């Protein structure tokens with residue numbers, strides 16, 4: 001098939017590119033984006049939905065730190081986030097930054113307490129633009145319950161400026177002990193492989209739970225990963241929210257990822273018809289067919305520049321942050337400086353590759369895609385799957 005299709009599923013939606021909030025996929029020409037900031041960041045506290053680990057060489061008795069991150073660590077991350085901001089501005093993109101807030105504060109709700117909050121480096125995890133709608137995710141971890149706050153003044157401003165913009169906050173879950181499966185953390189690897197097709201992780205199915213970064217957008221078709229941070233009720237909520245607006249919301253699964261969280265190091269659409277895939281985490285077979293049946297190609301990411309053990313000591317993401325690229329346009333992507341193999345592959349695929357250092361941001365939850373939230377891209381809603389009514393649930 002030929003990409004992109006000229007047929008739009010909703011002519012009126014395709015015509016609103018003058019709106020402030022308008023983004024239908026991961027690759028259209030970028031006009032406005034929010035880039036995170038590291039000010040006030042804390043180490044991610046352990047909690048029922050999360051167990052941070054130390055990487056690489058550790059001293060006997062060394063434990064994962066708690067409380068605020070050191071000033072020099074924050075400064076280095078901020079320099080790289082500012083570098084991303086400058087690069088995007090040089091490409092003509094409007095860049096917004098979150099309000100600084102105090103993360104080094106404990107939280108108490110009627111159901112839980114947690115010693116500190118986290119940071120505002122990864123807006124991707126919290127917010128998503130789907131067409132003219134901004135959705136604030138429920139979040140899945142206690143330390144991230146209030147992570148929408150640094151972005152609220154920006155969202156409010158968009159809502160004031162754009163009368164078409166829809167602003168939706170998903171229902172907050174209790175995050176009480178009973179929302180989590182503590183035994184998840186104790187399972188050994190054999191047990192995890194034996195259960196990999198159950199797609200049951202540290203969050204139960206009783207409440208609506210999702211992080212925005214488990215979602216990826218391809219026009220009419222929206223794909224949501226079942227993960228440690230998004231459960232089936234979360235996907236059902238997204239489906240009920242988005243399907244009346246003409247979207248099709250699919251659940252997708254990567255059975256070999258035993259600790260899945262956030263789809264953007266696993267399955268990364270680069271342009272119509274092309275997805276960057278993770279060779280260690282193939283998508284479930286019948287879900288892969290939905291793509292191949294409609295002319296899409298998968299290209300596996302090459303080996304990353306580091307092993308997992310070479311990732312920064314406090315980084316909780318895998319070496320596959322290598323593939324966490326940010327698209328500025330269908331033919332232009334931003335890639336981390338050290339990821340030479342990926343840069344070569346993307347160039348061979350015909351992309352202009354812009355390169356920037358970003359490894360100091362890794363221990364704050366992610367790389368280039370994670371640290372951003374795209375608000376406006378030129379373009380409308382296209383159907384890249386020929387009007388298909390395939391997959392949706394996927395299991």
Ligand code: ARG
Nearest residue numbers: 213261262265317318366370
């Ligand atoms: N769980 C992913 C990995 O380790 C990291 C995803 C980071 N993405 C994000 N949006 N924070 O491969």
